[in-house]
Amino acid sequence: MTATAPTAPEAPARRPVPRRVTLPAPARLLRLELRRSIMPWLLPLLAVLFWLATYRPAMANPPFWNIRSGMAQSRAMLAFAPLLAGAAAWAGSRERRRGMADLVGMTALPRWAGQLAAWAATTCWAEVAYLTGVGVLFVVTARQGAWGGPLLWPVAVGAVFVAASCALGFAAGTLLPTRFTPPLAAFAMFLALAGGAFAIQENVSYAQIWPLNVQGPFPLDSYGIFYPYVSDLAIAQVMFLAGLGAAALGGLGLPAAAGGRWLRRAAAVVTAAGLAAAGTGVALAGTARLEAHGMVIPALHDAASDRPTPYTPVCSHTAVPVCLQPAYRALLPYFTAAFGPTLSQLAGLPGAPVRVTQVAVTSVRADGSNGMGFGGPVISGRPPVLYLPLAGMTLPGEGDESAAEFIATLRQQDGPWIMGILVGLPGLVAAQAGAEAGINGFVPEASSGRSAQMAVLDALIRALGLAQPAPPPNARANQGGRSAPSGASQGSASPARQELAAAKRFAALPATARHAWLMTHLVALRAGRISLSEVP
Amino acid sequence: MNVEITDLIRRFGRNQAVAGVDLDVGTGVFGVLGPNGAGKTSLLRMLATVIPPSSGTLRLLGRDPRSYPQRRQIRRRLGYLPQNLGYYPGFTVAEFVEYFALLKEMPPERVPTAVAVAVERTGLGDKARAKLRTLSGGMLRRAGIAQAIVNEPELLLLDEPTAGLDPEQRVAFRALLRDLGQRATVMVSTHLVEDVGAACSQVALMNQGKIVFCGTPDELTAQAEGTDAEGDAPLERGYSAVLAAARTGTGAWS
Numbered sequence: 001m002t003a004t005a006p007t008a009p010e011a012p013a014r015r016p017v018p019r020r021v022t023l024p025a026p027a028r029l030l031r032l033e034l035r036r037s038i039m040p041w042l043l044p045l046l047a048v049l050f051w052l053a054t055y056r057p058a059m060a061n062p063p064f065w066n067i068r069s070g071m072a073q074s075r076a077m078l079a080f081a082p083l084l085a086g087a088a089a090w091a092g093s094r095e096r097r098r099g100m101a102d103l104v105g106m107t108a109l110p111r112w113a114g115q116l117a118a119w120a121a122t123t124c125w126a127e128v129a130y131l132t133g134v135g136v137l138f139v140v141t142a143r144q145g146a147w148g149g150p151l152l153w154p155v156a157v158g159a160v161f162v163a164a165s166c167a168l169g170f171a172a173g174t175l176l177p178t179r180f181t182p183p184l185a186a187f188a189m190f191l192a193l194a195g196g197a198f199a200i201q202e203n204v205s206y207a208q209i210w211p212l213n214v215q216g217p218f219p220l221d222s223y224g225i226f227y228p229y230v231s232d233l234a235i236a237q238v239m240f241l242a243g244l245g246a247a248a249l250g251g252l253g254l255p256a257a258a259g260g261r262w263l264r265r266a267a268a269v270v271t272a273a274g275l276a277a278a279g280t281g282v283a284l285a286g287t288a289r290l291e292a293h294g295m296v297i298p299a300l301h302d303a304a305s306d307r308p309t310p311y312t313p314v315c316s317h318t319a320v321p322v323c324l325q326p327a328y329r330a331l332l333p334y335f336t337a338a339f340g341p342t343l344s345q346l347a348g349l350p351g352a353p354v355r356v357t358q359v360a361v362t363s364v365r366a367d368g369s370n371g372m373g374f375g376g377p378v379i380s381g382r383p384p385v386l387y388l389p390l391a392g393m394t395l396p397g398e399g400d401e402s403a404a405e406f407i408a409t410l411r412q413q414d415g416p417w418i419m420g421i422l423v424g425l426p427g428l429v430a431a432q433a434g435a436e437a438g439i440n441g442f443v444p445e446a447s448s449g450r451s452a453q454m455a456v457l458d459a460l461i462r463a464l465g466l467a468q469p470a471p472p473p474n475a476r477a478n479q480g481g482r483s484a485p486s487g488a489s490q491g492s493a494s495p496a497r498q499e500l501a502a503a504k505r506f507a508a509l510p511a512t513a514r515h516a517w518l519m520t521h522l523v524a525l526r527a528g529r530i531s532l533s534e535v536p
Numbered sequence: 537m538n539v540e541i542t543d544l545i546r547r548f549g550r551n552q553a554v555a556g557v558d559l560d561v562g563t564g565v566f567g568v569l570g571p572n573g574a575g576k577t578s579l580l581r582m583l584a585t586v587i588p589p590s591s592g593t594l595r596l597l598g599r600d601p602r603s604y605p606q607r608r609q610i611r612r613r614l615g616y617l618p619q620n621l622g623y624y625p626g627f628t629v630a631e632f633v634e635y636f637a638l639l640k641e642m643p644p645e646r647v648p649t650a651v652a653v654a655v656e657r658t659g660l661g662d663k664a665r666a667k668l669r670t671l672s673g674g675m676l677r678r679a680g681i682a683q684a685i686v687n688e689p690e691l692l693l694l695d696e697p698t699a700g701l702d703p704e705q706r707v708a709f710r711a712l713l714r715d716l717g718q719r720a721t722v723m724v725s726t727h728l729v730e731d732v733g734a735a736c737s738q739v740a741l742m743n744q745g746k747i748v749f750c751g752t753p754d755e756l757t758a759q760a761e762g763t764d765a766e767g768d769a770p771l772e773r774g775y776s777a778v779l780a781a782a783r784t785g786t787g788a789w790s
Binding site: 022023024036094097100101103104107108109114 | 564581584585586592604605609612613614616618620621623624625626627631635636638639641642644645647683734786
């Protein structure tokens, strides 16, 4: 019998002892500050503000990346910046308010470093709040099928503005550590933003640096689609805001109590560099000028942003196709409905557009309150094509604008305009040229040679069912520059009775009869060779 | 000597809070006694490098605090409990102590242990996770002591450390002081003479910015002999005798 030695029980596998990772001191300090910052308490308030000031208005607009991104800069920061400045001032005044100055002042870590940790914690929370809000906005926008991608420069400006607001508020709280400083800092920030808006309205060139200014007077939905986003102004704003923030934080390191000689020298360098960057940003913004596709700062401009963004248009399957940039795909049925009656009246006529193509909004110099206007529609090419920019229009879903209202507005704006060009009424062409030359409010002369053209135009507009044609051009100088001819729409200042009679007579004809007459007489009419009596 | 002071003066406007103090202090617990406004707190704030002297020389731990690099070295080895302890109400006890350990530039790997030890030594182990806003005055004082000792300072400055402590805590605290005094210089500013009698090996008595007595507690007690100084305890009578002599200008000690 052989005895088998009992096998020794296997030693239990040694569990790896979890090693505690020791964070470096600055990281530990930041973690402590993050954990005990006032900001987590403000997150719900920031979320509500973001929802009220940014998310809700953004969602009331169609899903365009430019609108949503622009709001992430302008509206979000208008709501966030004063609150963040106040909260940071509260954090900055903490040592004095809590009677900790002696205790903190005798520690080895340079005071500036400790202050920067407290500021960094406040800023981290603020950035988390802001970027989370923007992230949600962008995710929703992407799920709504927006064409292209988010514009990141406005978000970058917003993020830097968050940090700068915190820095300015923190510095105010540190230098003036009272309970009144936080509300004062918030109010001062609000006043600064309001002052910037006022300066922009007063056309102060340097005011373009105003951090809520996205692309000067360009409407939110008018840039970054046909051409790349012009980032010149955003770069200057980032320089300005980062510089202001750095100067504010650097200033905290200048007092003798802040640290040693080298550290204070570093603080002085940071302060000087910050002031230089802020000054440079303002100076650059002063050179900004409105170009066709956005605000251009020559020293910062990248020529690549002048090259159009390639895209394949989406077109309606109608006799006269309406082609839009794919970002506007959802609006195609409305455009088709708006242009249908006009185009059907003109289909086949000599010079009538065979296609409607949406084009980029381009700015033109004008004498409006903000010194600019936008180019209107143009019929050109062979075969003729109606090139249609969409500037300053309230799109369906934007505010209370319904699809029916949008269609009616578009029809009322562009229908008479297209017809005016076709009948050769120079007023429209001149109004267009005038707008480009900075002359608004052009009123065509109601000379006898033009009477037939005016009568026919008036008749065509009546046939469109526009009882109250569009207001004169000068009433909409900054709303896209498109308008009906004042002579046609309002019957000029006092339309000749014969013109009116001829217009009513022509409008009363069956559509086929009008079309047939126009087929044979339109060229002569456009050339001014048809007299009023020849109008059937 | 960890503290070397020569003709130290500190003015606040026209008021001379510390009016020419000479003092050398080595290892042990050193009590600074005096009535209100005697200059104790101003002296301790100078020793804590919170405020600079108006004139005179000061050397702490063999270094000159006027030089920033040396001041920083001193501060790493310094513990300070101010008379009016400020605190961040949202911090827990452990976080508060950790915060100061980091501000004192302790090596990060030593911080967790040092915090735990300091919290235990002050009897706040079961309150380590409690928010400071929830603590009583006495517990807050202990949290203040914990932050002061977290870096195992070579020079510990405590301004009215027993204010707000109950008798039991006070006894425990005196034992802690004696323990700390074996390896470090502990300067305790107080107007409670029993603290001095129980914990201090040396005592200085300040009046109107000047040190009017410096010696052992027994020597202070002896100052009352032959006088009609008032007091419930012998040390109190010595204290009263020295102060009375200083006020009349007879100078019981030099």
